[in-house]
Each structure stands twice: as C-alpha cells, then as structure tokens.
Amino acid sequence: MIGPPEIISLGDDQVTICYPAVLERLEIEPAIGEGVPYKVVYPPQVIEPARLLHFEGLSPDTEYNFEGLKVRTLKRPAGELLACLACVTDLHFGEAVCGSLGSVPTSPLFTRRPGDLAHPQLMNGGAISSIIHAEILNDRSFDYIIAKGDLTSSGSDQEFALFASNYLEKFGQRMLYIRGNHDAKSDSSIPKISKVSHVTNGVELALLDTNITDMTSGYIDDGQLEWISSLESSQNKLIFLFGHHHPFSPDSAKKDPNYFGIEPDTSKSLVNLIEQNRKIVGYFAGHTHRNRIRYFSQTDCVPYVETACIKDFPGSWTEYRIFEGGTLQIHRRIEDPDCLAWSEANRSLYGGLYPDYAMGKITDRSLFINYRK
Numbered sequence: 001m002i003g004p005p006e007i008i009s010l011g012d013d014q015v016t017i018c019y020p021a022v023l024e025r026l027e028i029e030p031a032i033g034e035g036v037p038y039k040v041v042y043p044p045q046v047i048e049p050a051r052l053l054h055f056e057g058l059s060p061d062t063e064y065n066f067e068g069l070k071v072r073t074l075k076r077p078a079g080e081l082l083a084c085l086a087c088v089t090d091l092h093f094g095e096a097v098c099g100s101l102g103s104v105p106t107s108p109l110f111t112r113r114p115g116d117l118a119h120p121q122l123m124n125g126g127a128i129s130s131i132i133h134a135e136i137l138n139d140r141s142f143d144y145i146i147a148k149g150d151l152t153s154s155g156s157d158q159e160f161a162l163f164a165s166n167y168l169e170k171f172g173q174r175m176l177y178i179r180g181n182h183d184a185k186s187d188s189s190i191p192k193i194s195k196v197s198h199v200t201n202g203v204e205l206a207l208l209d210t211n212i213t214d215m216t217s218g219y220i221d222d223g224q225l226e227w228i229s230s231l232e233s234s235q236n237k238l239i240f241l242f243g244h245h246h247p248f249s250p251d252s253a254k255k256d257p258n259y260f261g262i263e264p265d266t267s268k269s270l271v272n273l274i275e276q277n278r279k280i281v282g283y284f285a286g287h288t289h290r291n292r293i294r295y296f297s298q299t300d301c302v303p304y305v306e307t308a309c310i311k312d313f314p315g316s317w318t319e320y321r322i323f324e325g326g327t328l329q330i331h332r333r334i335e336d337p338d339c340l341a342w343s344e345a346n347r348s349l350y351g352g353l354y355p356d357y358a359m360g361k362i363t364d365r366s367l368f369i370n371y372r373k
C-alpha cells in the first residue's frame with residue numbers, strides 16, 4: 001500500500017508533497033570474508049513509483065490543505081529580491097556503491113544494474129535539469145550555482161572531469177565549487193578554492209576550504225579565519241559563508257575530539273567571528289548527507305545549515321531567494337522519474353535509518369532566514 005503523503009518542501013509561493021514509493025522487500029545476507037560485512041546488492045525494485053505533487057503560484061503566509069495535509073506557505077521577506085542561488089552538495093562522481101561508511105559495518109550496500117547509467121551521472125544530470133526547470137518556473141536565472149564539496153568519490157582527474165563536463169560546461173562562470181573530504185586527497189589535483197568571494201547586487205558569497213588532506217573530518221586554518229575576520233570591512237550588506245564541513249556546536253557541554261565535522265576549537269573560532277560580524281547571514285555546509293539546521297546561542301538567528309546529498313536519498317538541492325528583508329531556503333527534490341526511483345530505492349540504506357536522518361524535519365529543509373539587526 002502506498003505510504004502517507006509527506007510535505008517535502010515549502011516556499012512563499014509553492015508546496016511540494018510526495019507519496020513515497022512502494023518497494024519490493026529487500027533480503028540481504030551477510031557476506032563471507034573480513035572487512036565486507038554485507039554483500040553489495042541491487043536496490044529493491046519499485047512496485048509503485050513515488051509521486052511528487054508540486055503546487056505553484058500560491059500566496060505567501062497562507063494556509064492550504066493539499067492531499068489532506070494542512071500547510072502554511074512561508075512569509076515573503078520584505079524589500080527587493082537581491083539574488084537567487086541554487087546549491088548542490090555531495091555529488092560523488094565516480095562512486096560505484098551507495099551506503100558505505102568506510103570501516104563501519106553498514107547494510108545494505110547498493111549498486112546499479114549492469115547497463116544502467118552510474119548513479120552519480122543519473123542524479124547529477126537530474127539535478128541540473130531540475131535547476132534549469134526551476135529557472136523557467138521562477139522566470140529568473142540563478143545568479144550562482146554552488147557545489148558544496150564531495151564533487152568526486154576519490155579525487156581523481158577522471159571523476160573531476162565528469163563534474164566539469166556536467167556542471168562547469170553547463171553553468172560556466174555562474175558555477176562555484178569547493179572541495180569536500182572526498183576531493184581533498186594527497187594524490188588529487190582538484191584545485192583548493194578558499195578565501196574567494198563572489199558578489200552579486202550587494203550579496204557576498206564567501207567560499208572556505210574546510211578539509212584536512214586525506215581525513216574525513218575538517219578544520220578552518222588561521223589564514224581563512226583571518227580572512228573571515230577581514231570580511232567585516234566588506235562594503236556588502238549580506239555575507240553568506242560556504243564550507244563542506246559543519247561546525248561543532250559551541251553550546252555542547254563536551255568537546256568531541258573525533259568530531260565528524262569541523263574540529264571543536266576552530267568551530268568555536270568560526271562562531272566567534274560570525275558573532276562579531278552581523279552582516280554574516282548563515283553558514284552553509286554539506287558533508288553529512290542530511291537536512292539539518294542548528295542555531296547557536298552566541299549567534300541568535302544565524303542558521304548553520306546542512307543539506308542532503310544529490311547522489312542518493314532524498315536526491316535534492318536547495319534554492320535560496322535573498323531579499324533585503326530576509327532569505328528563503330527552499331528544498332527541492334529531483335523530480336525526474338528515474339532519479340526519483342533511484343532515490344526512493346535508497347530509503348533502505350543504513351539499516352532503514354536513512355529516511356528520518358537524511359530528510360530531516362520540514363523546518364530543516366524550508367525556512368525563512370531572518371537577519372540580525
């Protein structure tokens with residue numbers, strides 16, 4: 001039986017609802033041999049495809065009832081629309097298997113069937129089409145498209161060439177990117193891009209490289225921290241920070257030296273700098289393959305955003321509409337039917353815990369970002 005509908009996305013003028021796919025039951029047997037806890041298998045077949053219902057042209061801050069679900073559209077921020085961005089993250093070109101956590105045993109592990117397009121090419125192709133489709137619906141081009149790292153699986157030239165031929169050739173000068181931990185390898189020639197700003201209509205986009213070569217976790221070096229400090233003298237009114245890794249919460253009672261994101265001390269330095277520079281609107285990361293928004297006590301309404309990956313479930317990207325009086329973050333799931341079939345089949349990853357983890361709550365996906373006074 002088809003599952004209950006979920007509100008996937010809210011905007012000031014749109015709502016997206018998804019009926020999840022009905023999937024074949026998955027049987028997995030543990031593999032025999034050390035270091036391979038489970039067999040790599042094909043994902044479950046889709047019995048009933050997911051349905052995405054997208055409602056456009058709605059009024060801001062208004063209650064609607066769609067498919068029996070009560071939803072309220074986001075408020076529209078005051079003032080002029082200054083800029084529009086599209087963000088993608090965790091593209092993983094070159095990856096052959098989904099669900100691996102390195103040496104940590106996980107189940108299941110999915111791969112594509114022989115003859116099928118590799119999942120990174122499928123999903124990234126769908127993301128690009130989805131971004132272009134949104135430009136048509138919005139009747140406005142995105143000023144920039146930003147990839148927040150893990151462009152590749154292993155940092156190889158061949159994998160980076162896939163990223164370049166998909167995104168750089170399509171979007172040209174509008175395409176910005178930073179490396180993630182999968183790209184920052186000692187034998188990789190993918191360029192480190194940091195301390196670079198791109199400005200459009202008084203909105204400054206500041207790119208950081210948060211990687212430690214050959215490590216999964218991240219940090220921000222002194223040069224980049226000094227540069228963030230120097231942004232205080234920027235003539236621009238709004239500053240958005242982008243990095244692959246997410247910061248450790250300075251509100252946490254206990255430091256975690258093995259933190260998966262930016263290590264605790266430099267996270268604290270980052271948050272101190274954001275506290276001081278009230279033009280900084282938010283910090284926008286990838287890496288965790290989940291939708292999550294956190295706020296820290298020092299920085300009031302500044303969101304620390306993580307967004308889900310392109311390559312598997314839920315297969316989504318994020319739109320930003322930056323107004324003078326606030327910014328809207330709108331989550332967008334890749335709507336191409338083949339992409340949706342792949343992303344839905346990947347609901348079973350990580351022992352079935354992935355849907356709640358990766359999708360997050362609606363307030364982790366679509367939100368109104370206030371600015372500090």
Ligand SMILES: [Fe+2]
Nearest residue numbers: 090150287289
């Ligand atoms: Fe990743």
Ligand SMILES: [Fe+2]
Nearest residue numbers: 150180181287
């Ligand atoms: Fe990562």
